[in-house]
Amino acid sequence: MTAWQRKRGRAAPWFLLPACALLAVFVVWPLLRAGWWSFTNADLLSPERAEFAGADNYAGLAGDARFQRAFGNTLLFALLVVPVQTVLAFFLALWVNRPEPAWRWLRGVFFVPVVVSMPVLAVLWTLLYQPEQGGETGLLNAALGVFGVPPQAWLRDPALALPAIAFMSVWQGAGLQMMVFLAGLQNVPKELLEAARIDGASGWQRVRHVIVPSMRNTIIFVVTVTTILAFRIFVQPYLMTRGGPGNSTLSLIQSVYETTFVSQDLGRACAAALVFLALVGGLTWLQRRLAREERE
Amino acid sequence: MKKTAAWILSGAAALVFLAPLLWMVLASLREESRIFQMSPGGWLGAEGWTLGNYADAWRRAALGRALVNTVAQVAAICGAGLFVNALAAYAFARFEFRGREWLFAGVVMLVILPVEVLAVPMFFTARDLGLTGGYAAAMGGLTVPFMAKAFNIYFLRQHFLSVPVALEEAAVMDGAGAWRQFWNVALPSIKPALATVVVLDLLAHWGDFLWPLMIATREETRTVQISLANLFTQPPVQWGDILACAVLATLPVIVFFRWFQRYIVATDTGTGIK
Numbered sequence: 001m002t003a004w005q006r007k008r009g010r011a012a013p014w015f016l017l018p019a020c021a022l023l024a025v026f027v028v029w030p031l032l033r034a035g036w037w038s039f040t041n042a043d044l045l046s047p048e049r050a051e052f053a054g055a056d057n058y059a060g061l062a063g064d065a066r067f068q069r070a071f072g073n074t075l076l077f078a079l080l081v082v083p084v085q086t087v088l089a090f091f092l093a094l095w096v097n098r099p100e101p102a103w104r105w106l107r108g109v110f111f112v113p114v115v116v117s118m119p120v121l122a123v124l125w126t127l128l129y130q131p132e133q134g135g136e137t138g139l140l141n142a143a144l145g146v147f148g149v150p151p152q153a154w155l156r157d158p159a160l161a162l163p164a165i166a167f168m169s170v171w172q173g174a175g176l177q178m179m180v181f182l183a184g185l186q187n188v189p190k191e192l193l194e195a196a197r198i199d200g201a202s203g204w205q206r207v208r209h210v211i212v213p214s215m216r217n218t219i220i221f222v223v224t225v226t227t228i229l230a231f232r233i234f235v236q237p238y239l240m241t242r243g244g245p246g247n248s249t250l251s252l253i254q255s256v257y258e259t260t261f262v263s264q265d266l267g268r269a270c271a272a273a274l275v276f277l278a279l280v281g282g283l284t285w286l287q288r289r290l291a292r293e294e295r296e
Numbered sequence: 297m298k299k300t301a302a303w304i305l306s307g308a309a310a311l312v313f314l315a316p317l318l319w320m321v322l323a324s325l326r327e328e329s330r331i332f333q334m335s336p337g338g339w340l341g342a343e344g345w346t347l348g349n350y351a352d353a354w355r356r357a358a359l360g361r362a363l364v365n366t367v368a369q370v371a372a373i374c375g376a377g378l379f380v381n382a383l384a385a386y387a388f389a390r391f392e393f394r395g396r397e398w399l400f401a402g403v404v405m406l407v408i409l410p411v412e413v414l415a416v417p418m419f420f421t422a423r424d425l426g427l428t429g430g431y432a433a434a435m436g437g438l439t440v441p442f443m444a445k446a447f448n449i450y451f452l453r454q455h456f457l458s459v460p461v462a463l464e465e466a467a468v469m470d471g472a473g474a475w476r477q478f479w480n481v482a483l484p485s486i487k488p489a490l491a492t493v494v495v496l497d498l499l500a501h502w503g504d505f506l507w508p509l510m511i512a513t514r515e516e517t518r519t520v521q522i523s524l525a526n527l528f529t530q531p532p533v534q535w536g537d538i539l540a541c542a543v544l545a546t547l548p549v550i551v552f553f554r555w556f557q558r559y560i561v562a563t564d565t566g567t568g569i570k
Contacts, residue, residue, distance in 0.1 A: 004468045005391060005392045006392045008390065008391040008474050008477075009391050009392045009393035011391065011474035011475075012387045015387035015391070015474070016384050016387050016399070018379075018384070019380040019381055019444040020384065020399070020403075021444075022440070022441075022443055022444035023446065026421060026440070026444070027409060028406070030417035030420070030421050031409065031413075031414060033420070033421070034417040047420060092309075095306075095309075106306055109310045109313050109314055110309075110310075112313065112317065114499075116317065116546050116549070116550075117499075117521060118503045118505065119503060119505050119545075120503075120521070120524065120542045121316075123528050123542055124316060124317075125316065127323070127331075127538075128319070135333070136332035137332060139315070139319050143315075171313070228410070234506060235503075235506070238505075239525060239529075253412045253506070256416065257415075257416075266416070270417065273416060276412070280413075
């Protein structure tokens with residue numbers, strides 16, 4: 001630390017104030033409030049009249065069938081999306097990791113769905129999944145028909161709706177994770193790859209024994225981020241199926257939103273939101289731990 | 297032989313990723329009755345093309361207004377946000393003051409907070425501050441809560457730290473104050489990082505849905521995503537109009553993205569997280 005940096009310390013409050021004030025008002029304060037409300041019987045219309053209710057809301061969540069369904073759906077969605085999207089993104093990254101312009105173009109193609117906003121894609125895929133009706137059908141049924149697959153009512157079948165939304169989400173997000181993997185691939189030691197090639201290792205062996213181990217942290221990071229994003233699912237089921245059919249696509253966030261604005265039970269909604277936060281925090285902590293072990 | 301297989305595979309993959317969006321654009325130009333006619337002959341003929349969906353959607357969903365709102369919202373978040381976050385990041389990177397490490401650790405802790413967790417209590421905070429009323433108030437409600445971002449402060453601080461300190465020291469020798477040192481010297485030297493932050497926020501907020509759904513309830517404050525959702529859910533449902541609206545909601549963000557792409561740094565987020 002030099003003298004001028006100490007002298008500049010006097011200006012620090014002015015530099016910090018705008019951002020810190022905004023964070024305090026719009027992030028920290030709402031968080032503290034949600035924490036307090038989650039232990040009260042606060043309702044939507046008059047939260048200021050909240051009375052302390054202990055852990056009632058949390059106990060209530062444990063017996064709340066709708067919340068549990070939403071929790072289960074969200075977990076299932078993550079279980080469908082995370083492995084498929086991570087593996088797909090990894091192989092796409094290996095596939096396009098070449099210098100020629102054609103591969104750069106292909107990289108761009110895989111990234112296009114990332115740039116399009118989620119509400120637009122949710123609406124678009126609803127039309128793509130359109131069931132067959134009087135000689136008309138969505139693009140997906142038409143495309144699968146070419147291969148002899150009978151048309152399905154994708155979003156109206158409780159068994160298919162969540163997987164259909166998961167498929168669309170993988171298609172949307174794979175390009176972004178591919179870019180993260182591409183960045184990680186640049187750090188794989190070239191001489192290790194060269195040595196493996198000289199030793200006659202096959203492409204698959206090089207991936208397994210050289211690339212995957214040296215990209216361990218990137219893989220952990222991608223898995224964590226993809227999991228957190230999967231838990232945050234809301235827009236797709238909300239627009240495509242409204243959580244139906246038969247609550248099969250009801251998401252955690254939608255249940256928090258409905259508990260707030262439909263049941264007007266603010267206390268329980270805040271408790272659910274904090275359970276969700278604990279989940280995300282736990283995942284982040286796990287990622288840091290796993291990544292740290294690598295360095296030590 | 298092997299090369300041909302690679303090309304075929306690449307082509308197939310590109311088709312899977314592009315086909316839905318190509319279909320969106322083409323179908324938005326089709327007459328209502330022909331959108332879901334999937335017979336090969338019925339789709340690429342000379343008949344049934346129209347621009348009517350665009351005119352309809354523009355009128356029915358008041359898209360002009362919605363697009364202006366969305367551009368204003370994203371510009372305000374990206375612009376003002378960039379400014380306040382860069383200011384704080386710079387102080388954390390270069391100034392020495394009591395409690396610096398402690399305060400910065402507090403900011404970093406906020407990085408993992410998903411907006412969905414905060415949406416409900418934030419709604420009350422916005423309401424208490426009068427950010428939900430008329431047009432100006434709601435535009436404030438759409439933007440002000442998202443200007444300061446913990447991740448951006450963290451990210452920009454990293455980039456300020458990686459800039460050699462010599463330039464700024466020279467400015468100090470020349471008698472530049474803290475402000476000039478930040479504005480004229482440090483800020484221009486991290487342009488790629490600034491562009492990256494702008495692009496990430498642009499993509500995130502252009503697609504905002506949950507928050508505008510809660511806060512921009514009046515017709516004149518609707519963002520383009522809310523207009524789209526309304527066309528999609530409120531009868532009479534016109535597929536052509538919905539598709540046209542989807543295209544119009546997508547074009548600006550593609551244009552902005554292409555424009556900013558040149559300045560982006562590769563964010564190597566997967567490594568070195570302490």
